[in-house]
Amino acid sequence: QVQLAESGGGLVQPGESLRLSCAASGTLFAIYVMGWYRQAPGKERELVATVTGTGFTNYNYFAKGRFTISRENDKNTVLQMNSLKPDDTAVYYCFRQQEGGNYWGQGTQVTVSS
Numbered sequence: 001q002v003q004l005a006e007s008g009g010g011l012v013q014p015g016e017s018l019r020l021s022c023a024a025s026g027t028l029f030a031i032y033v034m035g036w037y038r039q040a041p042g043k044e045r046e047l048v049a050t051v052t053g054t055g056f057t058n059y060n061y062f063a064k065g066r067f068t069i070s071r072e073n074d075k076n077t078v079l080q081m082n083s084l085k086p087d088d089t090a091v092y093y094c095f096r097q098q099e100g101g102n103y104w105g106q107g108t109q110v111t112v113s114s
Contacts, residue, residue: 002026002103004094009108012084016112020079022094022105029099034077035069038090038110048092051077062087084112 008020020036035050035058049059049069057069068080077094089112094105 002028002096002098002101004096004103004105006092006094006105006108009092009110011111011113013114014085014112016084017080017082018084018110020081020092020094020108020110022077022079022096024075024096024103027100028075031071031074031096031098033095033097034071035095036077036079036092037095038088038092039107040087040090043090045093049079050095081110084110086112086114088112 003025005023008018012018031053033050033052036048037045038048039045047060049063049067051057051069051071066083070078091107092110093107096103
């Protein structure tokens with residue numbers, strides 16, 4: 001079993017930054033993909049950014065140029081979010097795909113409001 005623990009969410013003003021972290025524990029194998037999704041109230045969950053085991057990154061259009069995903073060894077991933085906008089308000093979920101299955105964290109709330 002794999003557990004993912006997100007941290008770093010909170011309330012910020014437009015234009016500010018947040019750094020989300022995801023720490024994996026349990027029975028870990030080499031990752032295929034780690035990443036972040038988000039879900040705003042009344043909307044479907046959507047991809048934010050992913051990073052593969054070989055370091056290839058992928059971003060949704062709204063994250064390009066503002067968000068940066070990185071992988072710290074095979075356990076942790078970080079999402080640096082800059083120039084935040086009210087539309088970025090959502091619950092952000094960490095995701096891990098490895099041999100044996102796909103795993104999700106419980107989510108961390110990000111609120112961008114003046």
